[in-house]
Amino acid sequence: MKLLMIDDDTGLCELLSEYLLSQGFEIQSVHDGEQGLKLAQANDYALILLDVMLPTLDGFEVLKQLRQTKLTPVIMLTAKGEDFDRIFGLELGADDYIPKPFNHRELLARVKAITRRIEHINSLNINTTNKLLVNGVTINLAAREASIDENTLTLTGTEYEILALLCKNASQVVSKEQISEEVLGRRLASFDRSIDMHVSNIRKKIAEHIKTERIKTMRGSGYVFIQGE
Amino acid sequence: MFSSKASKSGALSWLKHPRHYLFFKIFVWFWLTIIGTVTALVFLSNISVLNLVSNEPLHGPMEKNLAYTARSIERSAYKHKRSLESILSHPRLSKRKLLYLSAEQSDISFTNKETPINIDLSLLNFTKNMPPQIVFTEQYQAFGPVQLTVPEGVFYLYEIDINNQPPLFIRLKLMPGWIKVSIAIIASLILSFLFSRNLIAPINSLKKAAIKLSSGDLSARAAISTNRKDELGVLGRDFNSMANQLELLISSQKRLLADISHELRSPLTRLKMATGLAQMQANEASQSYLLRIEKEANQLDQMIADVLQVSRLEAKSQTLAMQKQSLNVIVEHVLNDAKFEAKQYDKQLTITGDASVTISCDEALIASALENLLRNAIKYANNTISIKLSHGDAVHIEICDDGPGVPNNQLDKLCEPFFRQSDARDRVSGGTGLGLAIAKNAITAHNGTLVLSNKDQGGLCANITLPIIKE
Numbered sequence: 001m002k003l004l005m006i007d008d009d010t011g012l013c014e015l016l017s018e019y020l021l022s023q024g025f026e027i028q029s030v031h032d033g034e035q036g037l038k039l040a041q042a043n044d045y046a047l048i049l050l051d052v053m054l055p056t057l058d059g060f061e062v063l064k065q066l067r068q069t070k071l072t073p074v075i076m077l078t079a080k081g082e083d084f085d086r087i088f089g090l091e092l093g094a095d096d097y098i099p100k101p102f103n104h105r106e107l108l109a110r111v112k113a114i115t116r117r118i119e120h121i122n123s124l125n126i127n128t129t130n131k132l133l134v135n136g137v138t139i140n141l142a143a144r145e146a147s148i149d150e151n152t153l154t155l156t157g158t159e160y161e162i163l164a165l166l167c168k169n170a171s172q173v174v175s176k177e178q179i180s181e182e183v184l185g186r187r188l189a190s191f192d193r194s195i196d197m198h199v200s201n202i203r204k205k206i207a208e209h210i211k212t213e214r215i216k217t218m219r220g221s222g223y224v225f226i227q228g229e
Numbered sequence: 230m231f232s233s234k235a236s237k238s239g240a241l242s243w244l245k246h247p248r249h250y251l252f253f254k255i256f257v258w259f260w261l262t263i264i265g266t267v268t269a270l271v272f273l274s275n276i277s278v279l280n281l282v283s284n285e286p287l288h289g290p291m292e293k294n295l296a297y298t299a300r301s302i303e304r305s306a307y308k309h310k311r312s313l314e315s316i317l318s319h320p321r322l323s324k325r326k327l328l329y330l331s332a333e334q335s336d337i338s339f340t341n342k343e344t345p346i347n348i349d350l351s352l353l354n355f356t357k358n359m360p361p362q363i364v365f366t367e368q369y370q371a372f373g374p375v376q377l378t379v380p381e382g383v384f385y386l387y388e389i390d391i392n393n394q395p396p397l398f399i400r401l402k403l404m405p406g407w408i409k410v411s412i413a414i415i416a417s418l419i420l421s422f423l424f425s426r427n428l429i430a431p432i433n434s435l436k437k438a439a440i441k442l443s444s445g446d447l448s449a450r451a452a453i454s455t456n457r458k459d460e461l462g463v464l465g466r467d468f469n470s471m472a473n474q475l476e477l478l479i480s481s482q483k484r485l486l487a488d489i490s491h492e493l494r495s496p497l498t499r500l501k502m503a504t505g506l507a508q509m510q511a512n513e514a515s516q517s518y519l520l521r522i523e524k525e526a527n528q529l530d531q532m533i534a535d536v537l538q539v540s541r542l543e544a545k546s547q548t549l550a551m552q553k554q555s556l557n558v559i560v561e562h563v564l565n566d567a568k569f570e571a572k573q574y575d576k577q578l579t580i581t582g583d584a585s586v587t588i589s590c591d592e593a594l595i596a597s598a599l600e601n602l603l604r605n606a607i608k609y610a611n612n613t614i615s616i617k618l619s620h621g622d623a624v625h626i627e628i629c630d631d632g633p634g635v636p637n638n639q640l641d642k643l644c645e646p647f648f649r650q651s652d653a654r655d656r657v658s659g660g661t662g663l664g665l666a667i668a669k670n671a672i673t674a675h676n677g678t679l680v681l682s683n684k685d686q687g688g689l690c691a692n693i694t695l696p697i698i699k700e
Binding site: 009011012015016018019022079083084087100101102103104105190191193220 | 505593
């Protein structure tokens, strides 16, 4: 499985390559934003590790431009405590973030959580038409796509996973903890807003096609996908 | 760089620019005040019963003219054997200004025309024995007396000018006593007020700036006009440039700390990564050392995060993710962790009151403030940590321990970054010395207050007040 790492810390790139290689991931590293963006657009990586502070083009700009053409999963490497970076990254369509300096095991866990889904699809037969239709939203479990009236929603991997999870449990409250563990592969940290950010992104994308709200917030407990008007 | 002009140009330089020196100012102002007082006193002493009348000697053509009139009256009386009355009523005299003749011995008097009712000519009788002069009264001005002898006896002649206002000085002299006193009082009041304000205003402004500066507001400056050249002006400017230097030094020191901390992160990330790699290949013996390296790296990581958080909060560059949240949710979350932590140390956590109130806050920040205070309390408590929650106009949270407390003179310093009360408070329990600083700054960022105090029966109490934002 091939990953792309865009980080100007060459030393870290070397160490991380070595570590992830030992875990079965091949890493290609580039050290500036522009080059990173070109590579990301030209190839299909399983995952991109993207630093925020980059020469020539910063991480947010790379993500913004990449998202116009590709939905490759992206984990942002943010500076710890910079809440704004984290939120902004998720808003732009990052799948997850990990604050620097990170623990190597934690990084591995997140990389695995996201790549596992891809492995999972690859093992499935794409041709099986395993579809779910809930209240106007069609989830194509095989193609990992969600659509409304033949219009495919441009969801990131994480957004798709969350929407699929909510649809599978339509009319039931799905807690943020459950979403975090099943989709991001990690326990929900206290006061972590990332699930809210993802759900807010999904809502915006659904709202482009359907005016009425589909996902309801249950204060303090989680989210519900509404079945029936 | 701050040397004043006085030291350069010698002792007598104040003679060249006297206005630049406070000494001169004080001197002149005192002088003026004393002159004012003396003048007022002189005025006051002049006030007497007689001061309705004032006079000065008569000289020149006016005197000659009056003498000539007297002689011509005498001539008419003796040569033409006419009575005084008929002489005065003669058109030649009756057309002139008002003439007043008063007998030497008796109260008999004559005038050449009708006297206005409000004019009291008898006042002039006081001046009969004086040489010719100008007599000022409130209503008129009289010239005389000139003595003349007629068959009826000896008379004194005055010429009266009714419409003439007496000169200013005389008018002042003629003013009633209470006006004079009031003027003296008001004038000296205004002078003294201006004097004191001139002196005290810059001192007050310096005082205010100094208090603000010492309370940590490094942007405080004394409001002293740049035109002011005296000692106070120089002092004010020296104070301001001192404050500038101080602000520059402290802000650059803080920035340096933040920059260093930020830069430390890259090597720290690599260190952690390298440790991870080493752990994968290490044998039993070296594994424990690697764990230790990892633990220390984590500690370093936490310290850097804390330093950055404090400096962001102090610089007010932290973006607060404000949202409405029930305090219960935050408190519950923090308390769950704290209970677990307290249990590990075999200490008890008691909670009273309730926090069912919605506040607008950055919950992560408030939680970290509470966490830090609780951790501190758990660390120093002997047996129990008590938490009291209440809310009215504001939210009050009290966190007390039953530990040794802190000497009163060090209470203020507890919230300073890296402050350690004594060697006894070491890093055994893994603190970074920044917990209270974070708590204080986080609460201040929410317009709340954190007050630390000692309980009478021993132990430290942290009192948090957070405003409730009403809609």
